[in-house]
Amino acid sequence: MKHAAARFFFCLLIPVAGIFNTTHAQTPFPYDTRSDSISIVHYNIHLDLQDFSTFVLKGHTQVIFKPKVNNITEITLDLMGPTVDSVHDANGNLLSFTPAPLGFKVSLGGTFNTGDSTSVEIFYHGTTVQDPTFGGFYFNSAYAFNVGVSLDDIPHNYGKTWFPCFDNFITRSAYDLFVTTLPTHDAACGGVFQGTVMNPDLSETHHWKVFQPIPSYLISVAVSNYVFVNSSFTDYQNNPVPVKLAAHASDTTPMKNSFVNLENAFDIFESRFGPYRWDRVGYVLVPMTAGAMEHAMNIAYPEIIADGSLTYQSIMAHELSHHWWGDLVTCRTAEDMWINEGSAAYCEYVFKEGLSGRAAYESQVRNEHKELLRTCHMDDGGYWPLSGVPQAHTYGNTTYLKGADMIHTLRGYLGDSLFFNGLKTLLEQNQFSDxxxxxxxxxxxxxxxxxxxxxxxxWIFQGGWPHVSIDSLTIVQNGVQHDVTVHLKQKLVGRTNYSNQIPLTLTLRDDNWNTYETTIHSSGMNNSVTVSVPFIPTFGYLNRDELISHAVTATYTTVTTTGTKNLSHSNMLLQVQNVSDSVFVLVEHNWAAPDPVIDWESGKLISPQRYWRIDGIWNSGFNANATFRYSGQISGGNAFLDHLLITGTEDSLILLYRPDRSVDWVEFPTYTKNFGNVTDKTGTLNAINVQKGEYAIALKGWHLGLNEWNEESNATLYPNPANGFVSVESNVTADRIVISDAMGRLVEQRLNPGAKADFVTASWKKGTYWVTGYSRDKSVFRKLLVVQ
Structure with missing residues (x-):
């Protein structure tokens, strides 16, 4: 499924502070246990969808099932919306039923054991249910169709909005669908078309059959005055695969034009993930604006984006790829929706790579990764682990876009051969299962x-991001070689645990453009790696190939002309004033807290969110200025860059600099400030004659106005500055208080603190700390604390 909240038609930004960190305990999530005792093997679904005036659905569904354990006397089925009229056993006898939380419970009138097979048939009618955002059974004057999941309802599965079922991700069944329509309408369903019967009243009953076992949310029906466009693809074994596109007659040509690369997508996914294991490829156009839905062999696709252009062809590819990721192999619970949606989002990258080459793939990964670092935790209200996203955020950017980013990183760990061959085998071994x-x-x-x-x-069981940098280089000559010890430093963004064995490409260079590359590994907060290099490097950097999506976005560029260079990936403008020969410029935008100011009593409050590193191969003829944009805004294209630092006016902002990490931060000697409106929290700091080193935005003299930082009325810190202890009093209910240092590292956490919580600070280092109260994972207060 591709939907609006995952940057489809729009992206909803929620201006709340994300939770500090959460980690999945690596134990299975709870699931629907009905499937442990009963296996529903087949559904015969009969629908009458002729009432386009009062929009009443009429139906009866036979549920054929087999007990997995002995002494089965009842079955609980899900149904939401329509009213149950009666229930019958396999012999037509009436059975009693009672309401259940999501449907009804049927007394089977006997006891059934393993080896038995029986059925119940449910007759029902009524108006249908839709999620206001996305999902359910839609019935209007021109269309009747289902969308198998809900964005907002929990549980998300929405097969139950049009037939009684075990509505979960686990139970897989075969299906026959018998859909009665007006003579001017046709029915597009999943599976293989079996034929149409003309009824005495001139209505028509269309029969479709799904042979492959699928969960209830993946079966589908759509009724309108459809016409079908039929063709076929050739699979990797030279077998024909039927293709059926359903649309209104006026929409068929635009649809075909928008789908000119559908066969390319099919070929790309077969080559990368293995054979297509379904009876046909199918799409049906429906009047949705909030997304598309990967119903097996009958993808519900918004007619508004089948407009004849290729603008939305990544959506087309995304939905097709679900026939490997989501339909063929399905997440067991919503908490692991990344297996479905993260994989399908990643397949958009694979589609682009297959269609346009590796550079196009890398560009899309790079752009999405930058946006994730800036906004994902704000969009989804926290730094959630990929496995364990709360169901309120199942269909958010963590699942989709961070899921894709982490699968890209998995490819970086394994390399292409192991990655793609491994996933082919994974799908082969787990096909048609959860x-x-x-x-x-x-x-x-x-x-x-x-x-x-x-x-x-x-990367999967822990939220947030690791950030890895080169702290310093130590060089010792060893014969004609040089032993270079690379001292690595790892920081934490929205997480509490350091990573181990992160593989990163190390690049070492000297001023003569000599280059040495190898793979090294980062483990823990600090570690060192020694490599033998045939020259004396003057600088180094990590992850040039961007195979690993850690909390850095960087630009590497060779400069040969004067003028302004927009290094957008590094959030910086470089104004080249003079260049006499080619120079190499490296600009890293680090999405992590910089090292704190050592002389904290100087009153420089450094950004807790980001900093820059500038380096390269420069000569005496090179001169440039650099423009650093700041933004404390919480909406728009520059939102969430500095919102934790800039909470008031901008006139105290300064630009800090240090040539390397052996010295403390100082204010850069030559720069200008462009505040504009000092209350709009956005502007630029412009470094004149930029130098190699690290740069950060800071507030000067903040300690003189400490009360301004803590003027928020929801909580009080005292004494502040603290010397040995601090008390936190709050007049709002917080379910936890999190204290983090200037680098964003967790110092202490208190659950259910009540109205007053005391913290002993005697063992804490002198400096600044953030005290944040959370209620249901949203920030209710945030205070600045000084420890003396």
Whole structure:
């Protein structure tokens, strides 16, 4: 499914502070246990969808099932919206039923054991239910169709809005659908068309059959005055695969034009993920604006985006890819929706790579990664682990876009051959079944021979991001070679645990453009790696190939002309004043707290969110200025860059600099400030004759106005500055208080603190700390604390 909240037609930004960190305990999530005792093997669904005036659905569904355990005397089925009229057993006898939370419970009138097979048939009618945002059964004057999931309802599965079922991700069944329509209408359903019967009253009953076992949310029906466009693809074994597109007659040509690369997508996904295991490819146009839905072999696709252009072809590819990720292999619970939607979002990148080349793939990954670092935790209200996203955020950007970003990182860990061959085998071994993140990890580890424990612990089971940088280089000559010890430093963004064995490409260079590259690994807060290099490097950098999506976005550029260079990926403008020969410029935008100011009593409050590093191969003829944009805004294209630092006016902002990490931060000697309106929280700081080193935005003299930082009335800190202890009093209910240092590291956390909480600060280092209160994962107060 591709929907609006995952940057489809729009992106809703929620201006709240994200939770500090959360980690999945790596135990299975609760699931619908009905499937442990009963296997529903087949549904015969009969629908009458002729009432386009009062929009009443009439139906009866036969549910054929087999007990998995003995002594089954009842079955509970889900149904939402229509009213149950009667229930019958396999012999037509009436059965009693009672309401249940999401449907009804049927007394079977006997006891059934393993080896038995029986059925119940439910007759029902009524108006249908829709999620106001997305999902349900839609019935209007021109269309009747279902969308199998709800964005807002929990549980999300919405098969139950049009037939009684076990509505979960686990139970897989075959289906026959018999859909009675007006003679001017046709029915597009999943599966293989079996034929149409003309009824005495001139209505028509269309029969479709789904042979492959699928969950209830993936079966589909759509009724309108459809016409079908039929064609076929050739699969990798030279077998024909039927293709059926359903649309109003006036929409068929634009649809075909928008889908000119559908066969390319099919070929790309087969080559990358293995054979297409379904009876046909199918799309049906429906009047939705909030997204598309990956119903098996009958994808519900918004008619508004089948407009004849290729603007939305990534949506087309996304939905097709679900026939590998989501339909063929399905997440066991919503908490692991990344297996479905993160994978399909990643397949958009794979589609672009197959269609336009590696550079196009890298560009899309790079752009999405930058936006994730800036906004994902704000969009979704927290730094959630990929496995364990709360169901209120199942269909958010963590699942979709961060899911894709982490799968890109998995590819970086494994390399292309192991990655794609491993995923092919994973799909082969788990086809038509469900899985969770733990099984995914263990199966792929066994298939590839690569132990993925660290990868899943660091990228799937933990929220936030790691940030890795080169702290310093130590160089010792060893014969004609030079032993270079690379001292690595790891920081935490929205998480509490350091990562282990992150593979990163190390690049070392000297002023003569000599280059050495190898792969090294970052583990823990600090570690060192020694490599042998045939020259004396003057600087180094990590992740040039961007195979690993950590909390850095960087620009590498060779400059040969004067003028302004928009280094948008690094959030900086470079104004080249003079260049006499080619120079290499590296600008890293680090989405992590910079090292704190050592002389904290100087009153410089450094940004807790980001800093820059500038380096490269420069000569005496190179001179440039640099423009650093700041923004404390919480909406718009520059939102959430500095909102934790800039909470008031801008006139105290300064630009800090240090040439390397062996010295403290100082104010850069030559720069200008462009505040504009000092209350709009946006502007620029412009460094004149920029130098190599690190740069950060800060507030000067903040300690003289400490009370202004703590003027928020929801909580009080005292004494502040603290010397040994601090008390936090709040007049709002907080379910936890989180204290983090200037680098964003967790110092202490208190659950259910009540109206007053005391903290002993005697062992804390002198400096500044953030005290944040949360209620249901949203910030209710945020205070600045000084510890003396």
């Amino acid at each position: 899985m969770d993140a733990i099984e995914y990890r263990d199966d792929l580890s066994a298939i590839t021979g690569f132990n993925l424990t660290n990868f899943f612990a660091d």
